[in-house]
Amino acid sequence: MTQKEKMLSGLLYIANDEELAKQYNYRKEILSKFNDENNTDTAKKQELLKKLFKNIGKNCFINYPFRCDYGNNITIGDNFYANYDCIFLDVNEIIIGNNVKFGPRVCLYTAGHPIDKDIRNELLEYGYPIKIGNDVWLGGNVVVNPGVTIGNNVVIGSGSVVTHDIPDNVIAAGNPCKVIRKIDINDKIYWNKEKEKYLKN
Numbered sequence: 001m002t003q004k005e006k007m008l009s010g011l012l013y014i015a016n017d018e019e020l021a022k023q024y025n026y027r028k029e030i031l032s033k034f035n036d037e038n039n040t041d042t043a044k045k046q047e048l049l050k051k052l053f054k055n056i057g058k059n060c061f062i063n064y065p066f067r068c069d070y071g072n073n074i075t076i077g078d079n080f081y082a083n084y085d086c087i088f089l090d091v092n093e094i095i096i097g098n099n100v101k102f103g104p105r106v107c108l109y110t111a112g113h114p115i116d117k118d119i120r121n122e123l124l125e126y127g128y129p130i131k132i133g134n135d136v137w138l139g140g141n142v143v144v145n146p147g148v149t150i151g152n153n154v155v156i157g158s159g160s161v162v163t164h165d166i167p168d169n170v171i172a173a174g175n176p177c178k179v180i181r182k183i184d185i186n187d188k189i190y191w192n193k194e195k196e197k198y199l200k201n
Contacts, residue, residue, distance in 0.1 A: 007091055008073070012114070012124040015091070020070075027052060027071045035064045057098065062086070069111070077134070082106065091127035092146070100132060103140030103158060112146045133168070153183060 004020055006013035034048045045064075049056055052071035057078035066086055068074065073090040077098035085105040088094055092110040110127040114120045128147030132138075136150055139158030144150070150166045157173025157180075166172050170179045 007127055008093070010092065010126060010128050012119075012126050014123055015125060016123065023070045023072060027068065030071065031067065034066065037064070056080075063104075073110075076100075083140070089127075091125070093129040093131075095129070096132045097134035097136065097152070099134055100136045100138075102138045103142070105141045106138050107141075107143045109143065110146050155183070 001009070001011075002019060003013045003015070003017035004023075007015075007020070030048050030052045034045055034052070042061075046060070049060070049062060052068070053074045053076060054072050055075045057076060057080065059078055060076060060080040062080075062082045063084045063086075065084065066082070066088075068088040069090050071090065073092060074088055074094045074096075076096045077100065079099045080096060080101075082102040083104040083106075086102055087105075087107045087109075089107075089109045089111045094108050094110060108130050110130050111125060112127065113125050126146075130144055130146070131149040132144075133150060133152035133154065135153045136156075137154075138144075138156045139160070141159045142156050142162065143160070144162045148162050148165060150156070150162065151168035151170075153169045154166055155171045156162060156166070156177060157171070159175070160173045160177040161175040162172075162177040164176070166177065166179065169183045171181055171183060172179045
């Protein structure tokens with residue numbers, strides 16, 4: 001297997017590889033153009049993201065600066081929004097569903113390093129995929145660790161470190177991130193009343 005194949009299979013691999021370096025440098029060139037503050041052409045920035053990612057849906061917006069490792073291991077659904085300073089370390093797949101919103105400095109880390117110092121010092125590393133469902137909101141400074149799956153209709157509180165899977169229809173927060181409560185009909189009732197107030201004013 002190539003180092004890239006090992007990387008995407010969740011096996012130990014070495015990143016110092018010609019094939020991976022080529023993709024890394026391609027990503028570096030695109031991100032340099034995307035993060036250029038003088039480039040205010042939104043349409044052009046979206047075209048750059050289409051070149052960068054494996055797939056990106058409709059009506060998606062990512063604020064600059066944005067960072068990733070390779071880009072071509074990232075799939076994003078429709079109606080995605082990411083605020084400033086987000087980092088996606090995509091040494092394995094990152095899959096994001098529809099109607100997902102990220103606060104500033106959300107970090108998705110598929111990359112990991114061995115606990116054993118001798119193996120780690122041989123520059124061996126690994127990556128496990130991150131999957132995020134539909135209708136998810138991650139607050140500012142949330143960190144998602146390798147191998148985590150976040151379900152549908154989930155809110156993750158600011159500053160949380162997500163080390164384990166999060167089920168559907170919950171609010172979760174903390175370090176490590178834990179489920180606080182279910183999202184239920186009372187939330188819908190409350191926010192519809194707030195919307196009515198908004199419409200009256």
